[in-house]
Amino acid sequence: MNSDSSRSGKFSSFFKKWIASSLGVLTPVFTSFAQGAEQEQSYFWLWQLLGRLHPMIVHFPISLLIFAGILELFTLKEFKSKLRPGIQMLVLTGGISAILSALFGWLLADSEGVTGETLDLHQQIGFITAGLSLILLYFLRKSTIEKNPSTIKLFRTFLFISGLGVGLAGHFGASLTHGEEFLTEVLPWNTESEAPESLTIDLATFTSDLSPDQEIKLVTNVRSVLAHNCYKCHSGAKIEGDLRLDEKEYVFAGGENGEVIVPGNPGESDLIRRISLSKNHDDVMPSKGKLLSKEEIQLLTLWVEKGAPWPDGVEQQSIYLVAELAPRKPTLPPAKAGLENPIDRLVDQYFEQNQLSWSETVDDRTYLRRIYLDIIGLLPSPEELAAFEKDPNPDKRKIWAENLLNRTDDFAQHWLTFWNDALRNDYTGTGYITKGRFAITDWLYTSIRDNKPYDQFVKELLNPNEKSKGFIEGIRWRGTVNASQRTEMQAAQNVGQVVLGLNLKCASCHDSFISDWKLEEAYAFANIFADTTLEVSRCEQPTGKMAQTKILWEELGSIDSTAAKAEKLRQLADQLVQPANGRMYRTVVNRIWKQMMGRGIVEPVDEMDNLPWSQDLLDWLAVDFVENGYDLKHLILQIASSKIYQSQSIAVESPEKLLAEDFKFQGIVRRRLTAEQFSDAVSRLSAPLFDSTEVKFRPYELIPEAKTGLPFDRASLVANNSFLTALGRPNREIVSTSRDSQASLLQALELSNGERLNKALEKGGQDWAKNYSDPEKLTRDLYGKALLRTPSEKELEVAKKAFGEKPEASEVQDFLWAVFLLPEFQMIY
Template structure:
């Protein structure tokens, strides 16, 4: 901890100093730990000795006080030298200085009291000594904490608290930088400006807006933003490297000039966005356009007529895809073989790898329509299906087994309701009704997370409910419009509050950028043409009205949203991307609209939707690999087939548990479907990863913390994942256990290699692969060699990807 004491008011600051003084100043971080630790320990020992001043600890206390007090005074001098060298300033340092001076004074007084009490331990002298010791211990603790704030940031400790983690995360919105790197047309330019202003609003307005101005800098209006602050302009259009704004947001946390000075720093994407905006000339219109420049998707359902059958195609999805291919001059990819298809549907439907026995049975199945039959059989494995799709819905509905809010009863688990809903294939309209108008089992989704009261206006539980429902059910981002009028859409602050009011027990007061306006919110659904909500009704009645209103077939947006989400899960990319922004243009409006209306017509049956996709020719075609995720999200994206997908954290974990050794035990289970007293359709023999609490292994492989809605996972491999798979103890333990089992079952390298390849990759090894294995392992491998061999196989792209 830092204990920097500044006496600059008394000593003239010079531009250069003798090297020895600078050297001594830099010893401050070392010296400062003596008074912090020694005086606190001395105070604790003194507490133990309250009843007996001449206890066995007396000599030790005296020595600790002597060394601690002297080092506190020395640290003050060294801290002054350090501050002079670095030129630090600020309110935190001022308070640090004042407490440091007081602590140094108390330390000197403590030395005097120690000297007096050692000569004569009268009650009065003992009382003075103890009082000064306790005050010095408190002083050095507080001063040390402030020193830590100077070196690591004001929220170095508090940022780890769960309510502060959520506060920073909930405001972060994914940014598609690739969209703005090419030449900007008017629409893209307005989107760029909107995203920039959103970043400024969520990170900078608290100190640099009309409500509060620090450093004479305002960033909420164009004229003020380009005028700059007390030190001149902070934005130099066309030149990010010379722009003070860019310099400051890229400083390390704790630096006196870093922006934002409080709270979380900007994300890498946000920093790149601001730099790109300035590089593009920092466009900012003088006045908002009179007409909207944002695309707004149709709300009502639309059922286009199916194209005429061609080329032997019968699945309606294929008819629309073929129509799209013909219009765009694209060719169909080759169909995948049976092995690849079986592995694909196993992973997509139940999240598991087919066993060698399953594969052999499928390959030998003589039925012409065996793919359709096997797909339906997997969908009929209700518990396996529910266990796998639990992951998807846990992410989307912000449901987890442990985490922020559960200890304080400010969050509610919906796992049992969710699992049973998936197992019974509950119709989606009823599924949504029970989320919006919940009972005790399903109320967790709209209840939000209750932090320490209301963290801020845009994160109160009613607003969380509005944001989550809009995002998950309707594919709409209301987070920006929960703080101010949106910069990325036409949604207004008052509309967000009117929607949030449905979830409130009493009328909400509208706050703009966390400042109360004195205006009370109305109560309205987001699209008034769907119906009205009685503002005078109780909360339970309003929720009932909302549930009935939103799920009606007239709300085409809701059903396009779920169809788009399921399509992405199966095909690797949504027809609309991002899936939470359903106003964006789909690559095929006709296919999206037809599927949404077919979903309603089929009774809101999610399994039927998955079946329709899984039996299509396009699902059974070869997958497409892209060198960069930017290409998948590009504005000019053309659909050519399924995007190659990486196994999720849960799929990878289950695959390892299935073929190597269980990664999790019964002790890790947080929800056990067997407790339902129903016969499982498949005894997998290990604990499925979707049923355990998050941990470092699953986090490294991409499982989110679920304190906020997560509707997409990053499919790219990361450095954290590489480190976990290379050095992590969880996988290493499984490999050790698995190697012993494989050694006991297979005595020679050839049989072991063939069995391992069949279990992991659903194929026999190539001659070259078998030769490499024999060369590396010898004729009879030992467990440590087998361990390395299994590790090498599960790191293969063929194991980690769904082809």
């Protein structure tokens, strides 16, 4: 399965899991309701007719309630609006329609024999929306009679929630009728112009008598066709006509109308008949989306003609991309003049293979600003730039980068942000309030500062002490949560994502549709983190089967299922960090590469089964990392001293280009300052953005010499707030391994009208104006500190006109704001 399809599939999976988590407490209600309906096997024709009216009537609440909610926004200041009669009519009609839609929808699903996870979510949201609509109708009547503020507020609240409910129900309804990728498949990066590589086989090579290898190859391709075209409606997520095509036993069992495959006889096989029909035929399959290609139909026909072979064990042959587990150290190409760094030698080989050229090397100013921001997160001073430019050492760039790495506390305070995001460690928020979450900040800061070897770093996360236990302990959510969000499963998911670049979220609920990972394997891994044996739940329904206890790749070793939790964690830690686990070290070098270069060798960085743009570079970096003592600073220096890192940055039109399958690496990607980098720069040049009450971690209380002498506290040490959120800091409720580098509307509003920035600019304007009476000197010094250059004649002229004879505080405030909004300031070039 290609990475684009994988992405869009996960898009829907994310929404499913989020809603399933929110509705988990209601699942038993809906389950009993559905089970009661299953007892009735024959259906009166009228109920079937009413059920089939569901698609027609459901559009009333979707359009009317949402439209009513939009109109209500125009009446927020004055409830007695001329729009009121229209809103009341829309709410009355939409509310009644929502209730009828839920009833008719239940009749439709029950009589047509459609099941599956997507349908369950659609039904649950529909029933909840119907309930909300009843309450909405009550408050509609009450607000019409009483007109008191509290009643009006409740009416509006339920109106907006009901509108959201019908919108979400509509999304999953569209997924049912048009497939899970209905919303995302039209996006530019999800279009497929040609068949995946797994389908491009030469059918002529399959002779009359198939060899065992040919049988495996043939059925592997058949499974790939079914996965790409049929799983939307015929897999565990959605089962139409009682037909599943995602596993051998279901394929040959057939559906509600009997077998769909007659081995050896394509003409009598309903599957072949349906996929061969014209697009407008009532029986054609797939009924939505594009039809199978001529080659795909020929492949399935040939397979049936050959007796539909499906050898035992063939399902172990993956139809998805699967990365090698073992390490691999490729032979380095010979060095060339100026290309001695192993990274450059491998990049040069890639450039030659793809007919790409090296770009020019950046000047000292650009390089110094780049390494300061990437290594310690701060801007260099004009004095530091002057010293760097005067340094005669031909190897000065590597030496200065190494010196920055030795600024241990500046380094730690910058990279703390990276690891806080990845390990979802924060200072406040969900879980901290309820004491259902544990901070690892002290341990994490010390580990980064001391450059703890990465294998030891991971071992202490997986087999933790009191200070490092927060990562695998996860968040203990209040109330009832779904099975896929219990703390043991959180640990399995988070370790898989962060340490191994692996998505186990889908497999935590059912067998994954984006990889080969099975539900039982996810539970076996989660069982390592459990005090007692877990019971396997499929789509929130307990199966009665108890989980095994296994590591994800058994070739790395076994786990003693009878051991106590502490011993299981020790075994897991020892086995995962061994050099034989090449995947773990490819994952971390890929993360560091992206952090410094703007785009991973593999993208997304949490999907390490995807193809890298250079397998040799990824493999070599991972093995070199292990051979050099799991030293993260060594890796950073290796990248920072390479010629490719020192080359001109590449501007990318849109982030989708970085994820495209035909992506060609050309160099470091131009990117925006993070929330923390921007905040630290403003605090240093203007005035501190954060006061002492917002600082939740002070390293110098842990390590006295950690006080760096800065006149402000770094943003990485501050609790999240609306300013940092607007600039891109995640809430860290979930693992965050990438931040969007694109400017957003929220960011623009915060930088234009935000109170926090305005206060810092006001104080900065006063300080600069107090210390400078000469407009030209003020302008030159500000440009030097903010942009590491002197202003142009035109810029000086504009500044002089703005300041007049003597700069005033308000004028300097505006000038600071204008400089901070310059792309030259906000971007890492």
